[in-house]
Each structure stands twice: as C-alpha cells, then as structure tokens.
Amino acid sequence: MPPPDPSIVRIDGPWRHHEVHANGIRFHVVEAETSDTPSTARLTDRPLVILLHGFASFWWSWRHQLTGLKGARVVAVDLRGYGGSDKPPRGYDGWTLAGDTAGLVRALGHRSATLVGHADGGLVCWATSVLHPRVVRAIAVISSPHPVALRASALSRRDQGSALLPHLLRYQAPMWPERVLTRNDGAAVEQLVRSRSSTKWQDTQDFADTMGHLRKAVQIPSAAHCALEYQRWAVRSQLRGEGRRFMRSMKRPFSVPVLHLRGDADPYVLADPVYRTQRYAPHGRFVSLDGAGHYGHEETPEAVTEQLTRFLRQVYGQ
Numbered sequence: 001m002p003p004p005d006p007s008i009v010r011i012d013g014p015w016r017h018h019e020v021h022a023n024g025i026r027f028h029v030v031e032a033e034t035s036d037t038p039s040t041a042r043l044t045d046r047p048l049v050i051l052l053h054g055f056a057s058f059w060w061s062w063r064h065q066l067t068g069l070k071g072a073r074v075v076a077v078d079l080r081g082y083g084g085s086d087k088p089p090r091g092y093d094g095w096t097l098a099g100d101t102a103g104l105v106r107a108l109g110h111r112s113a114t115l116v117g118h119a120d121g122g123l124v125c126w127a128t129s130v131l132h133p134r135v136v137r138a139i140a141v142i143s144s145p146h147p148v149a150l151r152a153s154a155l156s157r158r159d160q161g162s163a164l165l166p167h168l169l170r171y172q173a174p175m176w177p178e179r180v181l182t183r184n185d186g187a188a189v190e191q192l193v194r195s196r197s198s199t200k201w202q203d204t205q206d207f208a209d210t211m212g213h214l215r216k217a218v219q220i221p222s223a224a225h226c227a228l229e230y231q232r233w234a235v236r237s238q239l240r241g242e243g244r245r246f247m248r249s250m251k252r253p254f255s256v257p258v259l260h261l262r263g264d265a266d267p268y269v270l271a272d273p274v275y276r277t278q279r280y281a282p283h284g285r286f287v288s289l290d291g292a293g294h295y296g297h298e299e300t301p302e303a304v305t306e307q308l309t310r311f312l313r314q315v316y317g318q
Contacts, residue, residue: 003219003220003221004216004217004219004220005220006028006083006084006220007084008216008217008220009028009058009059009060009078009083009084009213009217009220010028010084011060011213013063013066013067014032014033014066014067015030015031015032015033015066015067015076016030016031016033017029017030017084018031019084020104020107020108021107022100022103022104022106022107023096023099023100023102023103023104025080025085025086025088025091025100026085026086027077027078027080027085027086027100027104028059028077028078028083028084028085029059029075029076029077029078029104029108030059030066030075030076030077031073031074031075031076032066032067032069032073032074032075043073043109044073044108044109044110046071046072046073047071047072047073047113047114047137047312047315047316048072048073048075048105048108048110048112048113048114049069049072049073049074049075049113049114049115049116049312050075050076050077050101050104050105050113050114050115050116051065051066051074051075051076051077051116051117051121052077052079052101052115052116052117052118052121052122052124052125053076053077053078053079053082053117053118053120053121054117054118054119054120054121054122054144054295055119055120055227055230055231056181056189056192056193056214056218056224056227057082057118057214057217058078058082058083058084058213058214058217059076059077059078059083060210060213060214060217061118061210061295061297061298062076062116062297064297064298064301064302064304064305065116065297065301065304065305065308068301068302068305068309069305069308069309069312070309071312072114072312072316073108073110075108077104079097079100079120079121079124080092080096080097080100080226081222081223081225081226081227081229081230082217082223082226082227083217083220083223087221087222087223087225087226092226092229092230092232092233093233093237093242093246094123094124094127094131094147094233094237094246095127095131095242095246097124097127097128097230098124098127098128098130098131098132099131099132100124101115101124101125101128101132101135102128102131102132102135105135106135111134111135112134112135112136112137113135113136113137114136114137114138114139114140114312114315115128115129115136115138115139115140116139116140116141116142116308117139117140117141117142117144118141118142118143118144118295118296118297119142119143119144119269119294120144120230121144122139122141122142122143122144123144123147125139125140125141125144126139126141126144126146126147126250127147127246127250129254129256130249130250130252130254131249133255133256136256137256137257137315137316138256138257138258138259138311138315139256139257139258139259140258140259140260140261140307140308140311141258141259141260141261142260142261142262142296142297142304143261143262143263143266143268143269143294143295143296144260144269145260145269145273145274145276145277146250146254146273146276146277146279146280146281147247147250148247148250148251148280149273149274149276149277149279149280150164150269150273150276151238151247152273152276153270153272153273153276154273157270157272159270159272160270160272160273163267163268163269163270164268164269167231168231168234168235169235171228171231171232171235172231172232172235172236177224177228178224178225178228181218181224181227181228182218182219182224185215185216185219186214186215186216186217186218186219187215189211189214189215189218190211190214190215193211193214193295195267196266196267196268196293196294196295197293197294197295197298197299198263198265198291198292198293198299200291200299201293201295201298201299206298210298250280251280254280254281257283257284257311257314257315258281258283258284258285259284259285259287259307259308259311260274260277260281260284260285260286260287261287261289261296261297261304261307262274262286262287262288262289262296263288263289263291263292263293263294263295263296263299263300264288264289264290264291264292265291265292265293266292266293266294266296267293267294268293268294269294274286285311287307289303289304290303
C-alpha cells in the first residue's frame, strides 16, 4: 500500500482547516468554529489559545478542547514535522521550536497567546515562555514538567529514570525506530498509547477512533522520522554546548501564569518532576486528574476543559 497523504489529517468536524506560514515553514492549523463566524478583525479581538500536541500525535488530540473552550480563539496546530505541517530535515531543537510558536502567534495576527501543551508540546510551551516571553500570556501543560526539573528527576530518581530513559535511548538509533513506528500499519503507536493510558479510556469508541487516526498519521512520509528527531535532540543536545545553553536559559526566572495538569495514574511522567517544577513556577497551579494516565486531555476531557476554562478566566479577568 502507498503511504498515506498528509491530507488524511484534515478530519471533518466543527472546526476549520487552514495553513499558516511562520518561522520559514508552513503549518497546518485547525481553528474552532464559532456560532457567529466572525471576521478576521473580530477573531483577533479574542484571546488566542494555541494547543500543542505530544509525541506521535497531531492536532486531533485536542478535539475535545477545540469544541469545549469558549470565549477565546482556539487553534490546534500540527507541530513541525507532524501531520499536515511541513517536515524539514532540521529544526527540532528547543530554540527553533520556540521560534515556531512565537511566529505562529504573530502570523495569526496576535501579540500574545496562552499556550497549552501536552508532553513534547508542553516542553515547547516552557521554552517559548522563556525565550519569547513577550508573546506568551500564560501556559497550561499536561504531563509536561519544567524541562530542568524533568531532567533532574530522570537522572536522580530510579523510578522516573526507568520510566523515561529506556524509551529515549532506544530512539537514538538511526532508521530502526522509524521502522518500528510505521510497520504493521503503525501498531507500535497504539501499543505506546495503551502502555501509558488508563484502561477506562481504552475500552471506549473514542479510543478506537483515535488509534485509527494516529496509526495512519505516523505513516505519512517523514512524520515518524521528524517525531523521533524531537527525542533525539533532547538526548544528544545534553552532550553538546547548545543543550547546556538551552538548559541554562530554562533556569531564568519564570513570571507568566502556569497551570500543570497530571493524571494520577500516569506511568510515564511521575509525581516527582512535577513537584520539582514548583521551584521554577512557585506561583503556578498544580492539579491531579483522578484516574487519568499520560493523556489527561483525552482520557478525562471534561475535567481538563473545566480546568482550562477556569484558568483562562483568571488569566484574562473574564
């Protein structure tokens, strides 16, 4: 069978698909529809919320929040290398990814935005808020501790290191991880999600539909390779000057409002790095999601949407 076309991620729903050029590449973005279908001028009057997905996923992971968050301009993005966005051979480092997000805010016609991210998308939120603070109004992250806290926990705690490091180290091999992710119609992606999520979600039709989409999306040409480049940079940069400079930058004082959500049954990101994150975001709000695993925004969408709605009201004084 020929590999799927990127157009397969243009899934129909109460949203609009379009393309935005930022930081030198083209991004596929999905924007929630509103009842009055406002003009561009009206859209930019509303607070901008950008949703950033995690590893081996695409914008679809935010389907519930796209329709559930009200009173804002809500946009979900296929990150660089994923889904319908461009897949350049380079640019999967923290500096460039932060530049992507800052560029998207401006390209969408806004001066600032609240960034919401899961896992790798959350790390992009942290990086953008430090490297481009003027464009970030606030961040909300799901199972995505501060990068310095996550590294410290993985290296000092056996439980967190055992959960995180074996996967990251396996991904450093050339070519083979790409084959693992794409063979058997992307079955490895489903296995990965099952290993990190709650059985309650796995028994639903929503899970089955989502796995069908993810298994196809990872087979889009170059998507698996680009997804793995995020993981490769995260490890290899620690041995190079750029990685040390990046981590030093992440230690700067953090001033924007922060909401961190973590499923209390998450086997991949444990409680310790979230606790350590409080050092970098002492005024942040830290919430545990009852019964959720690593994918809280999909496993307990109502609870996450409620927490995000409350957070946005606090940020914008609504």
